[in-house]
Amino acid sequence: MVQTQQTPQISEPFLGAxxxxxxAHAAVTDRIxxxxxxxxxxxxxxxxxxxxxxRAPGRRLRIGELADEVVTIxxxxxxxxxxxxxxxxxxxxxxxxxDRRGSYAVLTAQGARLLRKMWPVYAAGxxxxxxDRLSVDEAASVERIxxxxxxxxxxx
Amino acid sequence: MVQTQQTPQISEPFLGAxxxxxxAHAAVTDRIxxxxxxxxxxxxxxxxxxxxxxRAPGRRLRIGELADEVVTIxxxxxxxxxxxxxxxxxxxxxxxxxDRRGSYAVLTAQGARLLRKMWPVYAAGxxxxxxDRLSVDEAASVERIxxxxxxxxxxx
DNA sequence: AAAGATTGAGAGGTCAATCTTA
DNA sequence: TAAGATTGACCTCTCAATCTTT
Numbered sequence: 001m002v003q004t005q006q007t008p009q010i011s012e013p014f015l016g017a018x019x020x021x022x023x024a025h026a027a028v029t030d031r032i033x034x035x036x037x038x039x040x041x042x043x044x045x046x047x048x049x050x051x052x053x054x055r056a057p058g059r060r061l062r063i064g065e066l067a068d069e070v071v072t073i074x075x076x077x078x079x080x081x082x083x084x085x086x087x088x089x090x091x092x093x094x095x096x097x098x099d100r101r102g103s104y105a106v107l108t109a110q111g112a113r114l115l116r117k118m119w120p121v122y123a124a125g126x127x128x129x130x131x132d133r134l135s136v137d138e139a140a141s142v143e144r145i146x147x148x149x150x151x152x153x154x155x156x
Numbered sequence: 157m158v159q160t161q162q163t164p165q166i167s168e169p170f171l172g173a174x175x176x177x178x179x180a181h182a183a184v185t186d187r188i189x190x191x192x193x194x195x196x197x198x199x200x201x202x203x204x205x206x207x208x209x210x211r212a213p214g215r216r217l218r219i220g221e222l223a224d225e226v227v228t229i230x231x232x233x234x235x236x237x238x239x240x241x242x243x244x245x246x247x248x249x250x251x252x253x254x255d256r257r258g259s260y261a262v263l264t265a266q267g268a269r270l271l272r273k274m275w276p277v278y279a280a281g282x283x284x285x286x287x288d289r290l291s292v293d294e295a296a297s298v299e300r301i302x303x304x305x306x307x308x309x310x311x312x
Numbered sequence: 313a314a315a316g317a318t319t320g321a322g323a324g325g326t327c328a329a330t331c332t333t334a
Numbered sequence: 335t336a337a338g339a340t341t342g343a344c345c346t347c348t349c350a351a352t353c354t355t356t
Contacts, residue, residue, distance in 0.1 A: 007276040013295035014287035020302035021286075025181045026227045027306055045324095063339060071182045071270045077325050079340055101333045101338045103321090120163040128174055130177075133169035133305045139169035146176035150183055188340045217319060233347045235318055242347090257316045 032125035039121050042088075042114075045073065047122060049085055050115040053107040060106040062096065090114050188281035195277050198244075198270075201279060203230065205241055206271040209263040216262040218252065246270050 010018075033043055052069035053059055056118070060143035067078045082105055084093050096102040107115075134142065166174075189199055208225040209215055217225070223234045238261055241247050246267035252258040263271075290298065 008279045008283045010279055010283055010287055013292050013299060014282070014290065017290065017295040017298040017302070018282050018286055020252060020299050020306055021181070023227055024302040024305045025177070060171075064337095067339095071179060072325065073324095075338090076327075076340075080324070085339095096338090099334075099338080103339075106174055123164045123166055126170070126174050127164045127166055129308065130174055130305055134170065134173065134207055134301060134306045136167075136169050138297075138301050139173040141294070142173040142301060143176050145290060145294050145298060146180040147171070149180045150176055152285065152289045220315095222315095229346095230348065231316090232318075232349075236346070239318095247314090255316080255356075259317075 028129045031129050032122065033107075035125050036118065036121055041118050041121060044122070045070065045081060046085060046090070047115070047118050048072070048077075049081065049105075050090060050107065050111050050118070053105060054093060054112065054115055058106075059112075060104045061092070061101055062104055064102070067107055085111070159250050184285045188278065191281050192274065192277055197274050197277060200227065200278070201237060202241060202246070203271070203274050204228070205234075205237065205261075206246060206267050206274075207265065209247060209261060210268065210271055214262075215268075216250070216260045218258055218260055220258070222261055241267070279298075 030043070036043060048070045049066065053061055056065075063079070063082065064075070066082070067073075067075045070078060070081075073081060082091065084092070086093060086105075089108060091105050091107055094104045094106050096104055102109055131139070183302060185200070185299060192199060204226045205222065205310070208222055209217055212221075219235070220239065222238070223229075223231045226237075229237060238247065238249070242249060242261075247261050247263055250260045250262050252260055287295070
C-alpha cells in the first residue's frame with residue numbers, strides 16, 4: 001500500500017532554525033518599528049516605498065512596479081498606502097502618457113528628505129538589533145543561505 | 157568636536173543579510189499562509205495559539221502567558237484572536253479560581269483535532285519552502301546565529 | 313494604586329467587483 | 335477581453351480607556 005500523504009518529519013536542526021527565524025523576525029522588526037515611531041517617523045513600509053522610488057530612474061515607478069518592490073503588501077493595500085504617502089506630500093501620482101490606464105508614483109523633494117531622516121534610525125536599528133550580533137562571516141552565510149530560500153520560494 | 161549622532165555605516169555583508177532576511181520571511185510565510193488557506197484551514201496565528209495550549213500542562217494557559225507565546229501579536233489583538241478561536245469551538249475560556257481577575261484559555265478536543273490537521277500542511281510548507289533549501293549544517297548555523305539575534309533583541 | 317483582561321474607536325490590510333483604456 | 339489601478343465591504347490589529355479584582 002502506498003502512502004500518498006504522509007506528514008513530513010522535520011528533523012530538529014531544521015525545526016530549530018525555523019523557530020529562530022520566525023522569532024528573530026518578529027523581535028527585530030517590532031523593535032525597529034517602535035524606534036521609528038518614537039522618533040516621530042512613519043513605519044518601515046513607507047521607507048520601502050520611498051527607497052524604491054529613490055533608486056528608480058527619474059525617481060519614479062509605475063504603481064505595479066512599486067508593488068513588486070514592496071513585498072510585504074498586496075496591490076490593493078499598496079494603492080491605499082500610496083494614498084497616505086501622497087496625502088503627506090512625500091510622493092505624487094502622475095498619469096502615464098504612454099499608457100493611459102496606468103500611473104506613476106513620483107518621489108517629491110520632501111519625500112527624499114523624509115527618506116534621509118528615516119535612514120539613520122533604521123540603520124541604527126539594523127546595526128544594534130541585527131548586525132552587531134553577527135560576524136562578517138556569519139552575515140555572509142545568512143545572506144547566501146536565505147538568498148537561496150528566497151529564490152526557491154519565489155520560483156513558482 | 158564630538159559627533160553625537162552619526163548615521164551608522166552598515167557594510168555590505170550585513171546589509172545583504174538583512175535584505176535576504178526580510179525577503180525570505182515575507183516569501184515563505186506568504187506561501188505557507190496561502191497553502192493553509194487553500195486547504196480550507198485557518199492562518200498560522202491559530203496554529204501558534206493551539207500549539208502553545210497543546211504543549212502546556214493541562215492544555216491550558218492564562219491569557220497573559222498565551223500572549224507571551226504568540227510573539228506576532230499584542231495583548232488586545234490576542235484577546236480578539238481568542239474570541240474567534242473560541243467562537244469556532246477550538247478552545248474555551250475558563251475563569252481562574254486562584255485569581256478572579258484572570259482567565260484561562262483551554263484547548264478543546266476539537267481544537268486538538270484541528271491542530272493535527274494543520275500540522276501536515278504547515279510542516280510540508282516548512283520543508284518545501286525552507287528546510288529543503290538548507291543543509292543540516294546550514295540549519296544549525298541559522299539556528300545558532302538567529303538565536304543570538306533573538307536573545308539580543310529581547311534583552312531590554 | 314496596580315494587574316489581568318477586554319473593549320471602542322480608528323488605522324491599515326485583503327478579496328472581489330469595478331472603472332478606464334488597450 | 336484583458337491589463338492597470340482603485341474602491342467597497344469586511345476583517346484584524348493597535349492604542350488608550352475601561353472594568354474587575356487584588
